Amino acid sequence: MAEQPLLTPYKMGRFDLSHRVVLAPMTRSRSYGNIPQPHAALYYSQRATRGGLLITEATGISDTAQGYPETPGIWTKEHVEAWKPIVNAVHQKGGVFFCQIWHVGRVSNYSYQPNGQAPISCSDKPITLEIGPDGETLDYSPPRRLRIDEISQIVNDFRLAARNAIEAGFDGVEIHGANGYLIEQFMKDNVNDRTDEYGGSLENRCRFALEVVQAIADEIGPDRVGIRLSPFMDYLESSDSDPEALGLYMAQSLSKYNILYCHAVEPRMIIVDGKLTIPHALLPMRKAFNGTFIVASGYDREEGNKVVAEDYTDLVAFGRRFLANPDLPKRFELNAPLNKYDRKTFYTPDPVVGYTDYPFLESTV
Numbered sequence: 607m608a609e610q611p612l613l614t615p616y617k618m619g620r621f622d623l624s625h626r627v628v629l630a631p632m633t634r635s636r637s638y639g640n641i642p643q644p645h646a647a648l649y650y651s652q653r654a655t656r657g658g659l660l661i662t663e664a665t666g667i668s669d670t671a672q673g674y675p676e677t678p679g680i681w682t683k684e685h686v687e688a689w690k691p692i693v694n695a696v697h698q699k700g701g702v703f704f705c706q707i708w709h710v711g712r713v714s715n716y717s718y719q720p721n722g723q724a725p726i727s728c729s730d731k732p733i734t735l736e737i738g739p740d741g742e743t744l745d746y747s748p749p750r751r752l753r754i755d756e757i758s759q760i761v762n763d764f765r766l767a768a769r770n771a772i773e774a775g776f777d778g779v780e781i782h783g784a785n786g787y788l789i790e791q792f793m794k795d796n797v798n799d800r801t802d803e804y805g806g807s808l809e810n811r812c813r814f815a816l817e818v819v820q821a822i823a824d825e826i827g828p829d830r831v832g833i834r835l836s837p838f839m840d841y842l843e844s845s846d847s848d849p850e851a852l853g854l855y856m857a858q859s860l861s862k863y864n865i866l867y868c869h870a871v872e873p874r875m876i877i878v879d880g881k882l883t884i885p886h887a888l889l890p891m892r893k894a895f896n897g898t899f900i901v902a903s904g905y906d907r908e909e910g911n912k913v914v915a916e917d918y919t920d921l922v923a924f925g926r927r928f929l930a931n932p933d934l935p936k937r938f939e940l941n942a943p944l945n946k947y948d949r950k951t952f953y954t955p956d957p958v959v960g961y962t963d964y965p966f967l968e969s970t971v
Contacts, residue, residue: 610939611911612625613625613626614626616920618659621777622657623657623658623659623921624656624657626922627910627922627928627938628921628923629659630925631662631782631834632663633664633953634663634953634961635676636676636956637678637679638676640672640678640679641679642685642692645957647694650662650692651701652962652966653928654695654699654703655699655701655935656699657702659701659702660702661706661780662704662706664708664787666679666680666710666767667681667763667767668681668709669681671710673710673715674953680771681767686770693775693776694775704776704777704832705778706779706834707771709782710725711727711728711791712725712727712788712797713746713842715747719747723750726750727752728752729797729798729800730749730751731799733842754803760814761814761817762821764822765824768822772826778831778866779822780832780833781818781831781832781833784834785839785844785871786842787842789814792814793814793846794845794846795811795846796843796845797844798811808855809855815833819831820863823865829864832865832869835868837852837853838887850890853888853891854890854894856868857892857895858894860897861894861896867897867900868900869902869923870901871901872888888919898920898921900919900923905922910924926947927947930947931944933967945965948960
């Protein structure tokens with residue numbers, strides 16, 4: 607069988623990866639009371655391979671960071687202890703495991719916030735959409751604009767969460783700077799209407815993100831730090847008037863910190879000659895960033911092999927396909943058929959159904 611670029615080894619800093627298929631971070635809503643659960647050890651270890659990179663679901667940095675039901679946290683000792691057996695299960699399989707840390711910002715409502723307070727953001731602009739991408743009814747409360755003197759506390763929350771992740775045994779952290787959440791709310795000009803040093807110019811809007819990067823790199827070492835960005839996307843009404851400039855500026859700036867990787871989301875797929883095609887708009891960011899580059903955007907086996915072969919990226923993150931196929935690298939190797947994912951069970955709280963019950967290849971042939 608011809609060699610597949612996706613299945614070739616890659617050295618990512620101190621980590622020797624055996625292949626380039628990455629488990630993308632995906633919210634699964636099965637951490638009851640924000641406490642990671644034992645069933646997560648099975649879920650992640652099912653998808654772990656020796657020398658394979660896994661990124662956790664988004665994990666809250668504080669009690670103000672929450673916006674979805676049953677998502678995990680990493681800000682208390684109890685969280686750290688709950689994550690340890692999950693990390694151990696992945697390491698026993700030889701996997702490399704990063705914890706994605708986030709703050710949802712305005713993507714929340716009073717019920718998720720301590721004392722029923724308003725969610726925080728760079729601005730007091732509310733999210734106006736009422737129906738989510740999966741047809742669910744959404745309820746977002748108007749946010750409160752952070753004061754300048756409060757921003758350093760949020761940066762510190764990210765720093766402490768990163769330290770906790772390392773204490774829990776993770777190999778590193780991925781800063782969630784994408785998908786319309788707090789860091790991206792600061793970066794994008796249709797949300798950020800500030801007139802102080804955290805608003806206005808591109809440099810000012812990116813200041814908060816880079817302060818978070820600096821704080822975490824100083825705390826755990828830049829060689830354990832990644833970040834996810836989505837400059838071209840408009841998730842949760844978070845868009846920018848010049849996404850090309852935003853992406854390039856962040857890639858150039860991140861290189862100065864020598865962080866391990868940049869994980870970037872492609873624009874949505876477009877139709878070319880009647881076929882859904884990934885537009886490959888991230889090349890300027892790829893060229894500007896001096897670390898490992900990871901792309902994500904609904905890639906399949908063929909597209910993934912192609913972009914690695916063309917040196918468009920180093921690694922490719924797979925979400926729904928990896929969710930439904932715990933042995934995805936093996937299926938790619940054999941060009942085997944894939945299980946179909948069930949969207950209805952992405953966010954249900956069941957500890958088994960739609961979570962750890964997707965069959966492996968040997969049980970389907």
